[in-house]
Amino acid sequence: MSAPAIPSPAPAPVAPPPVETMTVKVNGKTLQVPKTMPDWQGKPQATTMLQAARCAGVDIPHYCYHDKLPVAGNCRMCLVEFGTPMIGPDRKPVLNEDGSPKIAKSVLPYEPGTPRGAIACATPIAPGMEIYADSPATKQMREAVLESLLINHPLDCPICDQAGECKLQEYSVQHGQAGSRFVEAKVHKPKAVDLGPRIVLDDERCILCTRCIRFTKDIAGDDALGIVNRGSYNTIAAWKEGAFDNNYTLNTVDLCPVGALTSKDFRFKMRVWFLKETKSVCTSCGTGCSITIGSREGVIQRYEPRENDGVNGPWMCDSGRLNYKWVAREDRLKDVMVGGRRSTWTAALKEVSAKLAAAPKGSTAVVASARQTTEELFLLKKLADKLGAQTASVARTGEADKLLVAADKNPNTNGATLNGFAAADLPKVAAGIAAGSIKTLVVFGEDVTQHGIGADLLAKLETLVVSDILPNATTAAATHLLPGAAHAEKRGTFVNVKGRLQKFTKAVEAPGDARAEWEFLHDIVLDVTGQDGFVSIEGLFNQMAKEVPAFAGLEWAKVGDTGVNVPL
Amino acid sequence: MSFAVPATLEARLDELTTHYPQKRSASLMFLHALQEHFGHISDEAVEWTARKLGLTPINVHELVTFYPMFRQQPLGKTHVKVCRTLSCALAGSAEVRAHFCEKLGLDAHAHAPQTTADGKFTVEFVECLAACGSAPVVLVNEDLHEKVTAAKADDILRTGK
Numbered sequence A: 001m002s003a004p005a006i007p008s009p010a011p012a013p014v015a016p017p018p019v020e021t022m023t024v025k026v027n028g029k030t031l032q033v034p035k036t037m038p039d040w041q042g043k044p045q046a047t048t049m050l051q052a053a054r055c056a057g058v059d060i061p062h063y064c065y066h067d068k069l070p071v072a073g074n075c076r077m078c079l080v081e082f083g084t085p086m087i088g089p090d091r092k093p094v095l096n097e098d099g100s101p102k103i104a105k106s107v108l109p110y111e112p113g114t115p116r117g118a119i120a121c122a123t124p125i126a127p128g129m130e131i132y133a134d135s136p137a138t139k140q141m142r143e144a145v146l147e148s149l150l151i152n153h154p155l156d157c158p159i160c161d162q163a164g165e166c167k168l169q170e171y172s173v174q175h176g177q178a179g180s181r182f183v184e185a186k187v188h189k190p191k192a193v194d195l196g197p198r199i200v201l202d203d204e205r206c207i208l209c210t211r212c213i214r215f216t217k218d219i220a221g222d223d224a225l226g227i228v229n230r231g232s233y234n235t236i237a238a239w240k241e242g243a244f245d246n247n248y249t250l251n252t253v254d255l256c257p258v259g260a261l262t263s264k265d266f267r268f269k270m271r272v273w274f275l276k277e278t279k280s281v282c283t284s285c286g287t288g289c290s291i292t293i294g295s296r297e298g299v300i301q302r303y304e305p306r307e308n309d310g311v312n313g314p315w316m317c318d319s320g321r322l323n324y325k326w327v328a329r330e331d332r333l334k335d336v337m338v339g340g341r342r343s344t345w346t347a348a349l350k351e352v353s354a355k356l357a358a359a360p361k362g363s364t365a366v367v368a369s370a371r372q373t374t375e376e377l378f379l380l381k382k383l384a385d386k387l388g389a390q391t392a393s394v395a396r397t398g399e400a401d402k403l404l405v406a407a408d409k410n411p412n413t414n415g416a417t418l419n420g421f422a423a424a425d426l427p428k429v430a431a432g433i434a435a436g437s438i439k440t441l442v443v444f445g446e447d448v449t450q451h452g453i454g455a456d457l458l459a460k461l462e463t464l465v466v467s468d469i470l471p472n473a474t475t476a477a478a479t480h481l482l483p484g485a486a487h488a489e490k491r492g493t494f495v496n497v498k499g500r501l502q503k504f505t506k507a508v509e510a511p512g513d514a515r516a517e518w519e520f521l522h523d524i525v526l527d528v529t530g531q532d533g534f535v536s537i538e539g540l541f542n543q544m545a546k547e548v549p550a551f552a553g554l555e556w557a558k559v560g561d562t563g564v565n566v567p568l
Numbered sequence B: 001m002s003f004a005v006p007a008t009l010e011a012r013l014d015e016l017t018t019h020y021p022q023k024r025s026a027s028l029m030f031l032h033a034l035q036e037h038f039g040h041i042s043d044e045a046v047e048w049t050a051r052k053l054g055l056t057p058i059n060v061h062e063l064v065t066f067y068p069m070f071r072q073q074p075l076g077k078t079h080v081k082v083c084r085t086l087s088c089a090l091a092g093s094a095e096v097r098a099h100f101c102e103k104l105g106l107d108a109h110a111h112a113p114q115t116t117a118d119g120k121f122t123v124e125f126v127e128c129l130a131a132c133g134s135a136p137v138v139l140v141n142e143d144l145h146e147k148v149t150a151a152k153a154d155d156i157l158r159t160g161k
Helices: A049-056 A136-149 A165-175 A211-219 A251-255 A347-360 A374-387 A413-418 A423-435 A454-458 A473-477 A517-529 A537-547 B007-017 B023-038 B043-051 B058-065 B087-088 B093-104 B150-159
Strands: A022-024 A029-034 A036-038 A044-046 A079-084 A102-106 A109-117 A131-133 A193-196 A198-203 A225-228 A235-238 A262-265 A278-281 A290-296 A300-303 A364-368 A390-392 A440-444 A463-468 A479-485 A492-495 A499-503 B078-083 B120-126 B138-140 B142-147
Touching: A022 A049, A022 A499, A029 A036, A029 A049, A036 A537, A079 A136, A079 A347, A079 B058, A131 A473, A136 B078, A165 A517, A211 A251, A225 A278, A225 B058, A235 B058, A251 B093, A278 A364, A278 A499, A290 B150, A300 A347, A347 A440, A347 A479, A347 A517, A364 A423, A364 A454, A374 A390, A374 A413, A374 A440, A374 A517, A374 A537, A454 A473, A454 B087, A463 A473, A517 A537, B007 B043, B023 B043, B023 B058, B043 B058, B078 B093, B087 B093, B093 B120, B093 B150, B138 B150
Parallel strands: A022 A131, A364 A390, A364 A440, A440 A463, A463 A479, B078 B120
Antiparallel strands: A022 A029, A036 A044, A079 A102, A079 A131, A193 A198, A198 A262, A225 A235, A278 A290, A290 A300, A492 A499, B078 B138, B138 B142
16 A cells, blocks of 8 residues: 555545445346445345346336335336356356356246246345346246236226326336236225325225335334235225324325325326426425426426435425425415505616615615525625625524424525524614614515514614515515515525535416516616626526635536535 | 223233233234133224234234234124135035025125124134035034035024024
């Protein structure tokens, strides 16, 4: 070793030891795969045939297997034919004439003419193993498994809510056969079971993969589901109807590969193929779970977790998932208002800029919500700096849980802090108004009357510029009201409680005249400071990255879909 | 009827729990004892067992529903068990059971054990009663009836009050 050993208090991460590999062959392609790979908890475990096939770019169909759940191995969908190098009586490999190792295909011990499959999800690889993921024997096994799974299935795809995102449909098309030999009467099981406050279960569609049981027991920590009865009468159930009620139940709907578990909120609302999917971030707490927004014709229909191992894994909580309806509320602020009258953006922004520019230095305060995007907070800070304004934010705390929910209920507290907005400064604003030193107040996204700046204080102001999404006591008192956009209606970034910066994109249009705050803030900043920024979110973000040390070196285009960690 | 486990039974079960490395392993013994005492395993019994063994009720419910000889409802006074294993099936046990059901006003196509509304009779299919030579056989409470015909079945119903 030639590297000098310099002791340092915070050693740079040492290069990981070289990964031990093993040679296997997948569908005739020889490749090296790691001997161990992460299991559902991320611990290294012997690489399975399913993982090895993935390394070769071959996806082996599966129902019960899930990367982030304990392996159950009960659905049999991932059965594959395989072979291992033959060992002679002398314990040495048997070779072909050309010197290559002779492979013994797996066969039934009592019936050597019949191939014997192994479940790829739970069978570790061995050196020299060959996996035949598309051999005739493998195909036959898949057909048989699918035929078996469909024996008691109602085949009610036309009225099934899962249609379009159903693994049973997909695999039947890819790997199944057209007909079934089953002519007997199907077993009938409970339909439309009220499993919990947010879940409906159709037991006839269930293929008993037990993903839901394993999730709720091993991930959510609520051992509430089980399989009752036996044989072909096996049925997923909770102890009592409606008893499946923890804050993560809707993940079982995502996990369910078929149409058995459905969300009460989403079922029968929309055929999934009509949904436009947009990558976004949940705003219900400081965790900021990555989500996919499903929308159609400008209306959000559902949130689903988007897998992000840096934040939420594949899960999200029910309360966050269902917290989207406010975006489409009827009473959304839609009009630009000046002095209580409807105005236009051009006129209102001109007047706001003029008022701010004319305000004596130090007579202004800016209260910005930690629910605004990082870019908006950056622009507000620029404005505040020019005006010598007192800045403040608003803290919002609640209960945390062990899995995902954070105590901080603001999605962007760190984005606010990094841009110089602190909740601790709010009393200073109140005091300034009370003392008469602050005459102009700019409020973005908060009802300050709920946070120590009551209507009496607001009445003392000369100018109150407010931007918000929904009406409240502060927007009612505004001299200048600028309707803003929900996160789903604009682009931007949030920095979560652990310092993960994630970007989100626009799913739907803002209602009426409402506009993304960063767009009109750009205009105000230009008018007041004379600094022209960027009229695109990319340019704005890159500018912010140059000026805010925590974001140094970042570029919008380089922040991937799962975000990056920034120093706090 | 309120659910109350006698102190002696509870003490016996508590002692029994100590025989196992995990409390959960005592589940079946608990259920046997409770069924023996109460005649069937009620929801309260499931919840009581779960509480005693540190389980969730669904864990115990899975067991109760898995084993057909755990009863979730009280049985009728006369318990008619019709064998349906091969010899009896070939000798017409399905007809025998259908006859019982018909006479008692029960659904001959139902899967699970059925009890008449007056609580007098329970009819169910069971597996081999080990009397294949005289199929079809029916076990009525503890008495074995061999080569059961419709007429014999009527006799059983007449006497089993």
